[in-house]
Amino acid sequence: MKVSIGIDIGGTGTKFGIVTLEGKVLYQGAIPTQTEAVFADYIHLLSNEIRKGLDQEKHELIGIGVGAPNANYHKGTIEHAPNLRWKGILPLAKTLEDEFDVPTVVTNDANAAAVGEMIFGGAKGMKDFIVITLGTGLGAGIVSNGQLVNGANGFAGELGHTTVTYGNGRFCGCGKRGCLETYVSATGIKRTIYKLLADYTEDSALRSVSFDELSPEMITKYALKGDIIAKQAFEYTGRILGTKLADTVIHTDPEAIFIFGGLSQAGDLIFNPVKEHLELNLMPVFKGRVRVISSQLQNQSAPIIGASSLIVDKLKKDEISIDVD
Amino acid sequence: MKVSIGIDIGGTGTKFGIVTLEGKVLYQGAIPTQTEAVFADYIHLLSNEIRKGLDQEKHELIGIGVGAPNANYHKGTIEHAPNLRWKGILPLAKTLEDEFDVPTVVTNDANAAAVGEMIFGGAKGMKDFIVITLGTGLGAGIVSNGQLVNGANGFAGELGHTTVTYGNGRFCGCGKRGCLETYVSATGIKRTIYKLLADYTEDSALRSVSFDELSPEMITKYALKGDIIAKQAFEYTGRILGTKLADTVIHTDPEAIFIFGGLSQAGDLIFNPVKEHLELNLMPVFKGRVRVISSQLQNQSAPIIGASSLIVDKLKKDEISIDVD
Structure with a gap:
């Protein structure tokens, strides 16, 4: 089954989920956002938590979508986020791509919510x-x-x-x-x-x-x-x-x-x-x-579903088949 | 040579031009906008003026772009324009398509100016x-x-x-x-x-x-x-x-x-x-x-060039070749 990972990075907590291309959350978890002093260590920790839910036999990972503060969609970075401990420009998409070797799309949480509404919520069509x-x-x-x-x-x-x-x-x-x-x-x-x-x-x-x-x-x-x-x-x-x-x-x-x-x-x-x-x-x-x-995506998993929808949106743009098997 | 027609409809005057796909005006003219009591008569008059400049041997007409007040891009209509004598909803694109049998794109003059700036002016790229x-x-x-x-x-x-x-x-x-x-x-x-x-x-x-x-x-x-x-x-x-x-x-x-x-x-x-x-x-x-x-399209012909650029933009979207011969 084709799946994407949706990640919602907040100032205190990070939530993630493994989500089908139809928006069904198969697995979810959370870690505190800022325990690690080094950004790459945080991503490594997060990646290990995500892997606990990935079933290599059942899941074909297609991509990762992330909603994050001060996210730059074009560059896949977090830039000078005042409410995060890591300063400067953080290579979020690249670090996740290194971990999982799939395309990663990054945007801010409100943009992720908009794409989520379009793909899975009240803005369909x-x-x-x-x-x-x-x-x-x-x-x-x-x-x-x-x-x-x-x-x-x-x-x-x-x-x-x-x-x-x-x-x-x-x-x-x-x-x-x-x-x-x-x-x-x-x-x-x-x-x-x-x-x-x-x-x-x-x-x-x-x-x-x-x-x-x-x-x-x-x-x-x-x-x-x-x-x-x-x-x-x-x-x-x-x-x-x-x-x-x-x-x-x-x-x-x-x-x-x-x-x-x-x-x-x-x-x-x-x-x-x-x-x-x-x-x-x-x-x-x-x-x-x-x-x-x-919004028709008003539940605890909405930020995860919104983030994962960035990948469904990307696939549609790329005109790759998104048939669910 | 492939050409488009650019038309700029104002409250008092209507300007038109025959324009190459590179934005060169080959021929231009003008008529007063509101001499005719019936909208279709005005379009017929305008069409006859345009035909005077069209050379059937040299020009291959690709489409017509129009900048007009209260223009509805989606429907190709002018809707309830307070500064025109014709009331209600005017089927602008359809009437011109009946005259010339080519695709016609309609929008307001500011939108035409924006597309003109993108295709021929300072917003290239x-x-x-x-x-x-x-x-x-x-x-x-x-x-x-x-x-x-x-x-x-x-x-x-x-x-x-x-x-x-x-x-x-x-x-x-x-x-x-x-x-x-x-x-x-x-x-x-x-x-x-x-x-x-x-x-x-x-x-x-x-x-x-x-x-x-x-x-x-x-x-x-x-x-x-x-x-x-x-x-x-x-x-x-x-x-x-x-x-x-x-x-x-x-x-x-x-x-x-x-x-x-x-x-x-x-x-x-x-x-x-x-x-x-x-x-x-x-x-x-x-x-x-x-x-x-x-704006880098500041001259008398700018509204005509802007209107004609709607066709170049449409061709690009339709992925039809716009090679100039």
């Missing part, structure tokens, strides 16, 4: 769509003409760093101020709760919670109970995302925008204001034409 | 770039992965209608307020002159000019003479364009942004503030990586 991932930050993967938009430097789709507020916006880890992800992300909505607690005098259960303790799940829970500050935080977050997405729609004219990740689990609390303010700000010709929907 | 056209409005053509981004509805790249000012921005012909083209276009800079004349008390030669008389060429002339209002208008226009382009760069990560059309003739007056405010607002990873340059 779509040629123009966008996936927004709401995690610690805001990532995006843009697909146009059925292809992932990578850009000249491999950094296209970093929509978390479009600007919401010029001049005196919130400080962002990227060095700019007023970036979208400082408002719209797990961290962004926490900052908004604290802004609202500062601005208003309303009672709120969240007045007894420290910034470090506060989580999006907690904000969702209290919003559903009617906490006015928590509800207002979703309204504020959704309004900013919807408003900015109106500009994004004009760029690539997507058929749908998929929202993926923690905050999207809040359902109508976040989707309603996003849809309302997107429509309000759309150029008339686009009104009513763009669907905003939840 | 580039896979990711953007062309901004500054005319009465602001148009844009986005190329990613070497392909024009058309989008699900065929309306991608309408960057003139991204939002600069929410709530109380300038009124736009599209029905929205605060659109980029109400600030950055030939009309936009005229509106800015009048705003500045209202806001400031400085002397200016432009105080004796009516809105209807005022032209971008006049503003350029006075700015070069040191008129403070005219100079400030270019600074204001360039600041807004540069600032908004920083968001655009994040979407598709272009290698270069080409500026085409009337306002770009003002040179440093407009390019300097655009470059300065683009760099100021870029996400750090893009700083210093995006060139802002003047």
